[in-house]
Amino acid sequence: MITVAVDGMGGDNAPACMVQGAVDAINKNSSIKVLLTGRPDDLNKALEGLTYDKSRLEIVPASEVIETGAPPVESVRTKKDSSLVVGLKLVKEQKADAFVSCGSTGAVLVGGQLIAGKIKGVKRAPLAPVIPTVNGAMLLVDCGANVDARAEQLVQFAKMGSIYAEHVMGIKNPRVGIVNIGAEEEKGNALVKETYPLLKECSDINFIGNVEARDIPYGPCDVLVCEAFVGNVILKLYEGVGSALIKEIKSAMLSTTAGKIGGLLAKPSLKGVVKKFDASEYGGAPLLGLKGLVVKAHGSSKAKEVTTAIEQCVSFTEADIAAKIEKSLSV
Amino acid sequence: MITVAVDGMGGDNAPACMVQGAVDAINKNSSIKVLLTGRPDDLNKALEGLTYDKSRLEIVPASEVIETGAPPVESVRTKKDSSLVVGLKLVKEQKADAFVSCGSTGAVLVGGQLIAGKIKGVKRAPLAPVIPTVNGAMLLVDCGANVDARAEQLVQFAKMGSIYAEHVMGIKNPRVGIVNIGAEEEKGNALVKETYPLLKECSDINFIGNVEARDIPYGPCDVLVCEAFVGNVILKLYEGVGSALIKEIKSAMLSTTAGKIGGLLAKPSLKGVVKKFDASEYGGAPLLGLKGLVVKAHGSSKAKEVTTAIEQCVSFTEADIAAKIEKSLSV
Numbered sequence: 039m040i041t042v043a044v045d046g047m048g049g050d051n052a053p054a055c056m057v058q059g060a061v062d063a064i065n066k067n068s069s070i071k072v073l074l075t076g077r078p079d080d081l082n083k084a085l086e087g088l089t090y091d092k093s094r095l096e097i098v099p100a101s102e103v104i105e106t107g108a109p110p111v112e113s114v115r116t117k118k119d120s121s122l123v124v125g126l127k128l129v130k131e132q133k134a135d136a137f138v139s140c141g142s143t144g145a146v147l148v149g150g151q152l153i154a155g156k157i158k159g160v161k162r163a164p165l166a167p168v169i170p171t172v173n174g175a176m177l178l179v180d181c182g183a184n185v186d187a188r189a190e191q192l193v194q195f196a197k198m199g200s201i202y203a204e205h206v207m208g209i210k211n212p213r214v215g216i217v218n219i220g221a222e223e224e225k226g227n228a229l230v231k232e233t234y235p236l237l238k239e240c241s242d243i244n245f246i247g248n249v250e251a252r253d254i255p256y257g258p259c260d261v262l263v264c265e266a267f268v269g270n271v272i273l274k275l276y277e278g279v280g281s282a283l284i285k286e287i288k289s290a291m292l293s294t295t296a297g298k299i300g301g302l303l304a305k306p307s308l309k310g311v312v313k314k315f316d317a318s319e320y321g322g323a324p325l326l327g328l329k330g331l332v333v334k335a336h337g338s339s340k341a342k343e344v345t346t347a348i349e350q351c352v353s354f355t356e357a358d359i360a361a362k363i364e365k366s367l368s369v
Numbered sequence: 370m371i372t373v374a375v376d377g378m379g380g381d382n383a384p385a386c387m388v389q390g391a392v393d394a395i396n397k398n399s400s401i402k403v404l405l406t407g408r409p410d411d412l413n414k415a416l417e418g419l420t421y422d423k424s425r426l427e428i429v430p431a432s433e434v435i436e437t438g439a440p441p442v443e444s445v446r447t448k449k450d451s452s453l454v455v456g457l458k459l460v461k462e463q464k465a466d467a468f469v470s471c472g473s474t475g476a477v478l479v480g481g482q483l484i485a486g487k488i489k490g491v492k493r494a495p496l497a498p499v500i501p502t503v504n505g506a507m508l509l510v511d512c513g514a515n516v517d518a519r520a521e522q523l524v525q526f527a528k529m530g531s532i533y534a535e536h537v538m539g540i541k542n543p544r545v546g547i548v549n550i551g552a553e554e555e556k557g558n559a560l561v562k563e564t565y566p567l568l569k570e571c572s573d574i575n576f577i578g579n580v581e582a583r584d585i586p587y588g589p590c591d592v593l594v595c596e597a598f599v600g601n602v603i604l605k606l607y608e609g610v611g612s613a614l615i616k617e618i619k620s621a622m623l624s625t626t627a628g629k630i631g632g633l634l635a636k637p638s639l640k641g642v643v644k645k646f647d648a649s650e651y652g653g654a655p656l657l658g659l660k661g662l663v664v665k666a667h668g669s670s671k672a673k674e675v676t677t678a679i680e681q682c683v684s685f686t687e688a689d690i691a692a693k694i695e696k697s698l699s700v
Contacts, residue, residue: 172613185550185558219516219601227516227598252605255613267558268602270550274583275603279610282503282586286645287618290638300634307621307628314617 039071039094042351043134046076046084047103047121048141050338053077056140057084059344064094066345070352073134075100076121100124106337110144110183114152122146126153129330136331136351138322140339147183150325150332157360159367160327162187164195164266165334166202167273167323170315171257177203177212178262179326181269189232192216192263193240197366198326199261200243205357206324206350207260215249215259217268223247229265237263242366280315284308321346329360370402370425373682374465377407377415378434378452379472381669384408387471388415390675395425397676401683404465406431406452431455434472437668441475441514445483453477457484460661467662467682469653471670478514481656481663488691490698491658493518495526495597496665497533498604498654501646502588508534508543509593510657512600520563523547523594524571528697529657530592531574536688537655537681538591546580546590548599554578560596568594573697611646652677660691 044060046053053076060072071094074081081097102120104113117123122141126149128134137154139146143165151163164180179199180187187195196214203212216237218226223234225248237245249258251272264272287308291301301308321343322335331354335347375391377384384407391403402425405412412428433451435444448454453472457480459465468485470477474496482494495511510530511518518526527545534543547564549557554565556579568576580589582603595603618639622632632639652674653666662685666678 172617183550217602219514219598219605230598250605251602252609254606255610267550267561268599271548271582271599271602272606274550274581275585275606276610278583279586279607280614283611283614283642283646286503286642287639290642291635294638296634297638300631300636300638303627303631304622304635305631307625307631308618311614311617311621315614 039069040352040355041071041073041134042348043073043075043125043128043137044348045121045125045139045141046074046081048139051340052140053080053084055339055341056344057081058341060095060348061088061090062341062345063348064090067349067352070348073098073128075125077101098124104142104145106142108142110142110148113145114149122149123153126150129154135355138333138335138347140335140337143334144183146332146334147325150328154328154330154332157327157329157364159364161194162191163325163327165323166199166326168320169276171255173257175207175320176257176260176262178269178273180266181273182266185265185267187265189229189236192233193236194367196237196243196263198363201359201362201366202324202326203260205359206353209260211244212260213246214243214261214263215246217262217264218248221248221250284312321350327363370400371683371686372402372404372465373679374404374406374456374459374468375679376452376456376470376472377405377412379470382671383471384411384415386670386672387675388412389672391426391679392419392421393672393676394679395421398680398683401679404429404459406456408432429455435476437473439473441473441479444476445480453480454484457481460485466686469664469666469678471666471668474665475514477663477665478656481659485659485661485663488658488660488695490695492525493522494656494658496654497530497657499651500607502586504588506538506651507588507591507593509600509604511597512604513597516596516598518596520560520567523564524567525698527568527574527594529694532690532693532697533655533657534591536690537684540591542575543591544577545574545592545594546577548593548595549579552579552581615643652681658694
């Protein structure tokens with residue numbers, strides 16, 4: 039049995055979609071047990087009328103909620119009885135194998151490192167969202183809040199990302215690339231220049247070299263390593279350009295009659311493209327290098343994304359990723 | 370009379386489009402004189418049959434060409450008689466007010482700083498391409514090859530970008546933003562945290578604070594400041610996501626009959642969107658802070674883009690941007 043703690047109160051659609059997503063997950067997979075954290079009244083109300091195996095869904099009371107805009111460090115320190123902190127403590131105390139939250143990214147990042155705790159040898163736990171590309175999913179490590187990483191940390195990101203891509207995403211011998219401003223080995227800023235030869239020396243990863251930002255949409259590798267400031271820019275710009283372009287295309291089509299008709303006829307084709315680039319298809323972003331799996335799902339997640347995020351905890355736990363990471367970093 | 374040196378041999382479509390672009394520019398604007406650098410035989414052949422005022426177009430012989438893939442520093446140092454080096458020397462010797470090239474970005478950047486020379490007080494000359502957004506053009510400073518900038522250099526980028534946006538792009542009191550990973554003042558990496566208060570103190574720029582990458586397509590400011598590694602990632606990802614998405618939409622539409630018909634009907638609307646996001650509408654990227662204007666136009670530029678790039682040199686020279694920059698930096 040895999041036990042997943044789920045933040046019942048975090049995210050735009052909590053608690054309804056968190057509860058529905060949890061119920062769907064246990065109904066789909068009989069080896070999942072969910073511990074829902076949050077206000078029992080709210081959670082019980084959302085559970086009303088849903089059919090599920092009651093022995094595999096438990097409410098763990100938490101009276102507080104950390105709001106999305108609240109200062110992360112302060113919130114995690116002071117709101118000890120929040121659904122987020124209580125959920126992370128379940129991981130720390132090994133009462134849960136994993137924790138899924140759609141709440142504040144900052145609080146998940148801070149709480150994940152402070153409460154769930156890092157695997158021995160891990161210097162920094164990176165946030166590794168999955169980016170949809172023309173040729174499938176790509177893990178982008180690091181997009182977290184800890185910027186200005188050192189070269190040795192980027193090497194750890196590469197190793198942890200590689201293990202996650204292989205065992206959770208099911209990619210054999212995942213190709214690892216590093217974000218750079220040119221294709222040649224000698225290019226880059228001081229950090230990348232220092233990191234490149236270290237990655238080249240790693241015998242346990244399939245390092246393919248530099249990846250230029252313009253190639254990212256085509257998925258030139260499976261694990262793309264970068265410092266968190268750059269990763270954050272990539273993640274947000276990727277989402278931003280995609281949504282702006284789709285929005286512009288829609289409004290341009292609606293502005294003429296021919297465009298309207300054309301848009302209607304082409305709608306299924308367009309929808310296919312939008313779906314291809316939809317990050318929510320891939321569940322949440324893991325925070326790598328922690329003792330249990332901590333998954334940050336999108337704040338706007340619906341039940342389906344919550345279910346996907348819970349399901350990804352199964353492969354993580356079954357493959358014993360934490361042990362694999364510890365072993366890989368001790369080499 | 371504004372004299373613009375044009376690299377006749379640089380770019381995918383040289384010399385034909387360089388020559389055509391130069392001829393169109395002098396035909397459109399009688400105060401432009403062009404000095405075309407390159408192999409006289411090739412240039413004269415491309416000029417055959419074109420009608421123009423011969424007193425305003427002169428060929429300056431240069432026997433060598435710096436190829437796009439060649440190492441920039443070495444090329445600039447050894448190929449003294451290349452169309453690029455000869456053009457930059459014309460700026461240095463004040464025989465030309467500006468220089469336009471569609472050749473190797475690296476060589477233009479290196480040569481611009483080494484040969485044309487920096488304005489007094491300028492620590493680093495940034496490359497500042499114009500990014501098309503939903504709400505018009507935005508100058509992105511720096512996207513050049515000199516990474517790992519210091520805070521004081523970013524402040525200079527902000528001032529120089531602001532002057533360029535106001536006097537060449539015609540934007541009154543341009544809004545200056547800095548790329549960051551959050552909207553709050555205290556966010557960022559060490560460089561941005563150090564730069565933010567310095568920008569806030571500048572009385573001669575209209576600093577509006579942090580800009581998150583997801584908002585870039587909507588043009589939240591007129592001048593967007595960042596370190597060159599980040600700028601390069603933004604520029605290339607912006608182009609990459611846009612072109613990948615358009616390509617996917619086209620191929621998805623072509624895969625069904627309804628999509629094909631829909632695509633035909635919606636074509637004018639789609640074209641409008643593509644045009645809106647087309648960087649070539651805005652001419653080339655200026656290398657700011659040099660004694661004359663050095664413009665790097667896209668390697669794939671056609672005659673129209675070359676003409677636009679030459680035309681932008683006029684406002685630059687007329688407004689005496691170099692003097693304005695020198696004054697601004699001495700404050």
